[in-house]
Amino acid sequence: MIRLMNEQDVDRVYEIACESFADAWSRALLLSAVKNENEYCIVYDIGGIAAGFAILSISVDTADIEDIAVSCMFRRRGIADRLLEKLTEHGLSKGLRNFALEVRVGNVPAIALYKKNGFVTESCRKSYYKNPVEDAYVMWKRYGAID
Numbered sequence: 001m002i003r004l005m006n007e008q009d010v011d012r013v014y015e016i017a018c019e020s021f022a023d024a025w026s027r028a029l030l031l032s033a034v035k036n037e038n039e040y041c042i043v044y045d046i047g048g049i050a051a052g053f054a055i056l057s058i059s060v061d062t063a064d065i066e067d068i069a070v071s072c073m074f075r076r077r078g079i080a081d082r083l084l085e086k087l088t089e090h091g092l093s094k095g096l097r098n099f100a101l102e103v104r105v106g107n108v109p110a111i112a113l114y115k116k117n118g119f120v121t122e123s124c125r126k127s128y129y130k131n132p133v134e135d136a137y138v139m140w141k142r143y144g145a146i147d
Contacts, residue, residue, distance in 0.1 A: 002086050005034050005041035005053060012050040013043065020069035023131045033066075040090050044070070044079045054083040056091060063091035065101040068110075080113050088117075088141070097143040102136040104129055114139050 005013060010030045017024035025033075033039040033055055040056040052070035056063055065087060070079045091099060102125065103110050111121075119139040128136035 001045050002042050002082060003045055005043045005050075005055075007031060007034055009043050009050050009053070010034065013053045016050065016053060016069050016071045017067065019072055021067075023129060025067065039066075040087065042083060042086055044074075044083055046074065052079045052083055054087050056087040058091065058094060058096065061096065062098045062100055063087070063094075063096040065099060068113075081117065084113065084117050092143065099141040101139050102128060103139060105135045105137055111137065111139075114141075117141070 010027055013030055014024070014027045017030070030041075034041050038058050040058060042054050043050040044052040050071075051074035052068070054068040055066040057066050058064075065084070068080055068083050068087075070077075070083075088099060099119070101114065101119070103114065105111075105124070119141045121137045122140050123138045125136045125138060127133050
C-alpha cells in the first residue's frame with residue numbers, strides 16, 4: 001500500500017536511502033521534506049514496514065522527482081514502478097505537465113525504470129554528483145495539454 005510518509009517513517013526511510021545512495025539525504029532533510037507543503041513524500045508500506053519511498057518536489061510548472069528508493073530485500077517486485085506512477089498521478093492532479101529528474105549515469109536499473117515509464121534523457125550534467133564524483137543524466141517526461 002502506498003501512503004503519505006510521516007515523521008515516524010523518517011528513520012526507516014533514512015536506512016533505505018543509505019543502502020541505496022552514496023549521497024543519501026540526512027534525517028533532517030527527510031524530516032524537512034515531510035513537513036514541506038511543496039514536497040510530496042510517500043512510502044510503500046508492506047505490513048507496517050516501509051519497503052520503499054519516493055519524494056516529489058512541486059514548483060510552479062515542474063514536478064522534480066527527488067528520490068525513489070526501495071529496500072534491498074524488497075527490490076524487483078515492481079515497487080519503484082508503483083511509486084513513480086503515484087508521483088506522476090499526484091503531479092498531474094496538481095496541474096503539472098513536466099516531470100524532471102537527475103540520475104547517475106552509472107545507475108543502470110534506475111535509468112531503465114525511468115525509460116520504461118516514458119522519461120527521455122535530454123542532457124548530461126558533468127560531475128553533478130560528488131560522493132563519488134559522477135555525471136548525471138537529466139531526464140524529462142512531458143505531457144501535452146490535458147483537456
